[in-house]
Amino acid sequence: MTDRHPLDLPELRPLWSAVHDRLSTGRPVSRVRSGPLDDAGREALADLLGLDRLPDTEPTISLAGLDGAVLDACGRPVRDIVTAILGPIHDRAAERKRRAGQRDALWEWLAGHEVVTAQPVLLDWVAHLRTNGLVDGSPDRTRGFLAAALTVLAALPADGEPLPVLAARFLDGDSHALDDGTRLSSLVLRALAVLYGTDMPDGADARRALWSRAGVADDQLSATVLAVGLRLDGGGPVARVSRICARAGHPVSLTLAQLRSPGELALPAGPLYITENPSVLALALRRFGRYCPPLVCTSGWPNTAVIHLLRLLADAGASLHYHGDFDGEGIRIAAHVLAKTGAVPWRMSADDYRAAATRVSSGPDPGRLTPAPWDRALVETMAELRTAVVEEVVADILLDDLADHRHGSE
Template identity: 35%
Template sequence: MSVSLDEVDAVLRRSGSAPDGLDDVTRLLIGTVPVRATEAAAWTAAFGPLDKLVARRPMLATWRAWLDSTGLVRRLASDPEIASALITAAVRVLAELPLKGIALGRLAAETTGDAHGLDDGRPLATIVLSAARVLRGSPPSGDGTAGERRTSWAAVGVHRDELSSSVLCLGLPGGADTVTGRILALAKEAGEPSVLTLRQLSTARLGVGTRVVSVCENPIVLASAADELGPDCPPLVCVNGQPSAAVWRLLDLLAEEGAGFRYHGDFDWGGVRIGNTLRDRISWEPWRFDASSYITTTTTGGPLTGRPADATWDPELRPALERRGVRVEEELVLPALLEDLR
């Protein structure tokens, strides 16, 4: 029978019986093995750039620990020399993130010299994407779906292409001097929602100026506002879950024009995390989205499940959610939100 040393190392680290891994166990049991010691030194040197990166960006410390506990780099790279090249490239990419909007192929070309260097399945993409998840406040492993990968890239300002990423909005006045501005003006006049792609937002006159833009999590809020308020609806943007690259681009453009923001989302742990993600990028005020609003809401959904998270805009929201233990989706408070918009 034979076993993989890397797998043994990962099991020892995960179990807690040997946090420093197989090399440490070997030294304890039989003393230093010269060949293994030399190889260990080479692996330590290969991981050096990661340690320097984490020193500059402490929020990646959990990602760095996860890499050790899973042995991911050792599985992707067969020896320290290959690992060193992989880690160096990953650090070079991560040094650029987050960005305000760049195509994945362009990022790969500019940082690695290979436009396909960050394609799905490439070792470098696997390493960088796991860090991007941590930067967005999620576990580094992800769920393996294409949608999750796209969302994680978008959270650090990287889009797969300019057409697949879109954002839903309503009531943006637009303008006459750009195509996108004219589209928005026509939609505003008709009281109809607009779906804008990232490409359409490369140059756009939004016409909002310094007004407050209401931001919601779910499309039902925007659709209901279109039904009930039509052309009279003030500027409203829907993030539709974790923000896409197009959502980020639109919010950035609005902020550059001087707009302010208020945000409402679902009262559950996913909603809190989306709020935190937005808060990291733009400044917004709670729109019926704080502890007092949650406590006074009489309508409730199902039980609150999932991993708890602190709300960066209201330290009292997490304790309130944990005490009450029920989730409240936006659909359940639609009348109040529509009245605010009215």
């Protein structure tokens, strides 16, 4: 059994506790308030300090005076005495600074993650999470949840698979990790709501609808993608039907079900263009007919079928080029398409926007603007001019680009 320190007296415990607590703040300490002391405690303190009268029940004591008295009594400074009696003295100021540094590092890591930088609108998600604080107060635990959420977001839009299958595939085999009501599910859904510009879903049906929009358990027949001039090589069904439509000067509408089992396909050398609006496809068909170069339409926010087709074509060696509307939503859609397919911008620079804006006398406001990862100056210019420019305004310029790649006579 360890012997107690000679100054470890019950009547002096309030004093040692007060000194230990003040020294543990990590700040300079000159005076310590102790108490409340009973009569025995007041007498013990008077004896220790050599006072000629009893102190108050809650006295304020000079730390230097107390240190001198303790040195006289046992030859050790007061810091050593309270450490021997109550344990190590902490540095709460340094601990607060360390934890603040951990929190700052966590949010900087999240804001700089490739999933977020590729779609800067997700910085709004980061800001919301930072405002609401850490999971269970732990930076490490929070980072674990965020890393899992980022893994899921990087995998979306999904390929029409059920939510438990998606969870098991990307979250260490845990098919329940994204179950309705889980913390991780809420993290991902909030990111999707920010991404698509919708409110956070407040019911089970709304949550299922948001998951569906991100390609989870999509209807394989109703999710379709529209394209023209898609002359795919190969004997698979997708290649054959695309060639037939292209040669006839017709658009082709491919379902997710067809794209999930495309069979053999390959794209001839040359660029493939992508537009946001179906009207540009219609104008391309009117101008080029059966000689139309390959053009795919996202029809606004791309569904699973759109992303699946573009990834198939990219894997087949296609060089993807994307153009969309010059408004807040159009910039976010463009960032999404570029991030998910590897496409590059097509006439989507700040200079392109400034030139296009001269064609609009009084266009609508572009709405909420978020950064364009491919050209920082673009959104700055849009914020300056405050004019939205839809694709149809510059359709003639886009079609002139396509003319350089029109298909030869067949």
